[in-house]
Amino acid sequence: MKVQEKKSQKYHIRWMLVCYDALIYLMSAILLLILYGGMDKLTTAGIAEQMIISAICILFVRMIGKIYNQVWRYGGIQCYMRLIFTDGIAFVLYLGLELILPVQKITFARMLSLVSLNLLGALTIRMMYRYAYKCGNKDNAWGRVLAKLLRAFSGIDAGKEKEVQKIKVAIMGAGRVGVGLAEELLNNEQASYIPRCFIDINKEKVGREIQGIPVWSENDVTLEKLEDFEVQEIIFAIPTMETEKRKELYDYYKNAGYKVKIYDYPTMHAAGGKMYLREFDIEELLFRKPLVVADENTNAYYRDKVVLITGGGGSIGSELCRQMARMKPKQLVILDIYENGAYDVQQELKIAYKGKLDLQVEIASITNRKAMARVFEEYHPQIVINAAAHKHVPLMEHNCIEAIENNVFGTKNMVDLCEEYGAERFMMVSTDKAVNPTNVMGATKRMCEMIVQSASTHGHVKYSATRFGNVLGSAGSVIPLFKRQIANGGPVTITDKRIIRYFMTIPEASQLVLQSGAMAKNGELFVLDMGKPVKIMDLAENMIRLSGVHGIEIIETGLRPGEKLYEELLVKTEELDKTKNSMIFIERDTALSAEEIDKRLALLKDACASDDDLKAKKALRKAVPTFKTPEEVNRTAFEKNEKENEEKQKKGLKVALF
Template sequence: MKYKKRNVRWMLVVYDLLVYELSAVLLLGLYGGNDKLSISGMMQQMVLALLCVFSIRLIGNVYGQIWRYGGIQCYIRLLYTDAIAFFVYLILELILPVEKITFARMLCLISINLLGALALRMMYRYAYKCSNQETKQGRFLASLLYTFGRVKKGNDKEVQKIKIAIIGAGRVGVSFAEDLLNSDEAAYIPRCFIDINENKVGREIQGLPVWSEDEATFRKLNEYEVQEIVFAIPSMDAEKKKTLYEYYKNAGYKLKVYDYPTVYAAGGKRHLREFDIEELLFRKPLVVSDEHTNEYYKRKVVLITGGGGSIGSELCRQLAKMQPKQIVILDIYENGAYDVQQELKIAYGNTLNLQIEICSITHKKALEHVFAKYHPQIVINAAAHKHVPLMEHNCIEAIYNNVFGTQNLVELCEKYEAERFMMVSTDKAVNPTNVMGATKRMCEMIVQSASTHGKVKYSATRFGNVLGSAGSVIPLFKRQIANGGPVTVTDKRIIRYFMTIPEASQLVLQSGAMANNGELFVLDMGQPVKIMDLAENMIRLSGVQGIEIVETGLRPGEKLYEELLVKTEELDKTSNSRIFIERDSALSPEEINTRLNMLREVCETGDDSQAREVLRKAVPTFKKPEEVNRAAEFVVHQKKSEPEREEAVAI
């Protein structure tokens, strides 16, 4: 066995020897008492105690620890090594032919020496931490450490450090401050905490004052030369965070957050970062998965179409946590499927049975081969063409992929006796004004009709825009800002409902697990967000000056205002307070087949314009965007006029 060399801090041994000598002279020499020692007896006891204490400390690796970062465990180690040394000293003193002293005198010698050693280390650690602070006390302690050769004097990095105030004096905020104070290389230095806990306000943590929100005035922050504000309360209420963000942002402070990466980032640990645009929506992320959902997917074979896409890949990540028997990722785009495969292999290794199949849901023969090979118990259809303007110009392709692809899956689920089929839908299927929304509404009708006569349990889940997904507005804004602008907004009045990718994925999984048969689930997504506000926040967040926002006009098929999905008086409740079931009557199989045949015939003509008109007949709620936008503008105008009328009546 190879001997491992210990890195002993001999300078600390010398300091401890000086402390010990002082203690020994005090207790063995100057102290008289009834058992006054001779010179030789004093030397015997000094040497014996010294050998016991320092040999046990060396064996216990007390001098191999880095005390500037020492936690409570370091001090505990020093305590128990000296306790062992005392008992060894006591035994040796009894059996060796040395001049004897009382038990109390021996205990006092070891205890005072231990107290001196602890005090030395605490003073050193305190001086090391506080020397990073740009105060008179900090500069004095830095000079003291310099005197002992521990730090370099006149470090220019100290002058350049960015001074911050930390919102939150809890566990996260305190550990963050401690990390900064302990690091010479940190670019930031904390000056104070801001907290609402009355038990903390007015006190100090790590030598830093804790102020209430009222005490943390701009004048006081300026006195402490605070340049940036850091949020370090992960559990802060969304409304409270929004209020504080706007308050300090309007005052000109740079704002950061100390937390994990955003919710749909894989892995990671807490770090100091900019606010992500997803966080600037200031809404509490919904957590919709539960034990019942986890148990439902456990030991099941799950097929996910579109498994390499934004929603599909997150479905795979969520399912992987639920210990399924097998996950089958089906996608036409091999690179997306490969990326998810590699990510899950790294995370789960051989514990996850993961298979990749490359084919289109429109290719029924290839799709049937997949069903025959794996016999999936649960099928989740996340494969779709979803880009609104592109589908306006490729109507036939949208119909083939979205409508007939879904029909292929429904037929194969019945043939191969799957237990459940779950379809990912969209809020754009509500009174659609575009081809994409209309095809997804047709898919919902297919699924609901199949639930009336098939053996499989069917459900569809409808939600709004997904933050960060491929083709969404946020990646577009980020690219435009990176290129120096301008940022393009189709219309400054546009509002949309948003949710995160994990929220959307968890909703699909939970609603599918709770479905009895034929439900069309919708989610209460909270308050809508103005796209214009989103663009302004992203520009402000980037810190880039002079970026212009340009209106480009509504795109083909685009709504001005997204309709509210959840009208609670018209919906049925579920066990989850944010998930509802829309009351909708299913069409007969004959009616669905008639509409499918209409679409099949027009697609064979290759005429997109004609296909769009037939799609309007197949989906009666498919309206022209001009009609919906005019109606929406009228309603908004009426609402704005109401307060004016009320004021006139009051006068």
């Protein structure tokens, strides 16, 4: 019954609007065809003929243009433009019929005036209706007058009752994104939010109204003012806002008790590339400026190439596939041992590109030389990106042989097959844990780097490796663990309150790999300037605060096997070369000879054959001389950090004294 009532009300309002339009047309016709005689004196029959032709043309085109199907109480500029456009077509139709039909003629000026005056009246009543609906809920004399007029002429009440049920928001940013959000909320009856105000710093906008919504200066906004306007949530709609400013405003409104959300472009796999309203992601928790390193030269390099991505179903590998798909390769081959991950990214890309992407999926391990040879034989990839690896530090400490066989010998297989099948370029995904490694995972990745650098000295393929820090949102990151612990009511566990890590997002890491690979000449070890490090303790506290759950405890559990207090990105910071991207550097390390690499690989192979993890770890220490114990590195790093803190305190004391 309620649905029928709504439908009947909808049609009642629509036909009522037709009647009002007819009344406005009649007034316009009386004024311009009867009261105004003009040069062409019309007979009664001539007036009737002109009124019938013009009225039919206007009404017919408006019906075809679905003018009366629009909800004008939420009508934006697009609704008014449609009305103007349809009446323009109606005038052309009217002009044509008037010329060909055997009726009494009138001047072009009078015809244009008739249609234009009628259009002006139609626009006016719609604007008045929208204004009355919007402002008729104000608790003042004018609001009550508007509410009565609205009730008298349209039969409906102002939107007060409906608006009470909606969440009232302040939109941070009166630019294109913020205004687009406001229009969407105003025009959508099903929206859960209603905008109350804009907050902006643009002096040209402050003090004015956009879509009838006031624009306030950021400096003039007070918590009392927000309370007067019944604002419940703050929505950030400035994707380009500076990191420091975003953090400042986030903290201010969050501490004031407001829910804070963000409205911007998400990643493609999150929402099909469309804008949507969401909670702050963990990337915003860090409040570090996202790096955009991909450029047109990078896109051009990969375009029309056959690209093979190993580990393509993993966190980094799947994002590499997404980024690569946008660059329009000739063919994209996703290879992974885990079929579910590969299947997920395959289906996602199929939906996104609808057959426009030549996409192939192979399920195989990079340690299986025969299977990998079959893949190379079938596709002959020009570019190979090796993202397949075991990366979980504690697990690899207890599975040393598996780490060596998968990471080291799997990489060696890929290098050999690239040479055998004439690939153009091999790009290896590495990690900051390969720098002075204190764990098996880091040591195996350092060995992989040495294999790649050595191959660049005698092979025909161009080689490079790209090293970066921890990745937000990856399967092995600390973020999912914290989320689960918070969801379960705590406690949140961290291994050591002193731990510091460098973070980047998955898209940033993927872009870095792709751009560095495109700019590589041969043998480079690329390193990203990842900015300021983040304390894991601060990250945990931010996540707890964002969750809104109170009373969650943070406890220390002690460092895990092979874990460092501080990660390093560079082996020898004094030997860095700059690139055309200010955020990417090249560390030049002396490449080992092929004979030396073979010698170390033989040592590792014999150790793995023994099926003894302890022997394998000892062999790994010999193969990777920089592989040290975590206790040694942590002690040195802690002493260095303490010394730096003491120097800072002394310097601060001198400044205070003088």
